[in-house]
Amino acid sequence: MKRLNTLAIFVSILALAVPAAFGQTFAGTGTTTLSIAVGPEAAISVTEASTPLSMGAGLFSDYTGTTNFTYKIRTSKTNGTGSITASVAEFGVGGPSLAAGDLKYTCTVSAPGTGCSSEVTAAMAGTNVAGFGANARSAKSGNSGSVSWTLVNDPQYETGTHTSVVTFSISAL
DSSP: OHHHHHHHHHHHHHHHHHHHHTTOOOOSOOOOOOOOOOOOEEEEEESOSOOOOEEOSSTTOOEEEEEEEEEEEEOOTTTOOEEEEEEEOOOOTTSOOTTTTOEEEEEEEOTTOEEOSSOEEOOSSOEEEEEEOTTOBOOTTOEEEEEEEEEOOOTTSOSSOOOOOEEEEEEEO
16 A cells, blocks of 8 residues: 555656656747748759750851740848859860850840840850849749850851750859
8 A cells, every 4th residue: 555655646746747847838828939041042944955046047147046044043131142154065076166256145134133244255164144242132933034145157067966065053142
């Protein structure tokens, strides 16, 4: 019997101590505070998997085409920056040459970005497509941009299909 009383007292104390040990209090309502740390972010989606360049009217007219993209960006509120760049791979032997300056482009970007202000000669190293300043914030669905390509139609190109991969990169600080 004494053992049973001791066990009952121990269970009673334990029942009272467990909720207190976990800091639980109960009331008719309860609250919590949610918080997030929002940092700079950037993403890009290129609309066309392939951009065919078409020859203009007339013999040996330049080839032209347009690549469209959508971007999302958020730069830091103070001193934030961001950019979109394009890195172009060489076309290969017998085709157009980046080193010779055969491929150029102009770019258009909706706000909050600023597109390139003049024609840019494409290069293997990333060249500027757009720039962003402090506290730049795109629409939730993204903002639009495009690159309009012009490729010199040089009689020295070998006949056949020549391809080059363009890699667009976006960054935000």
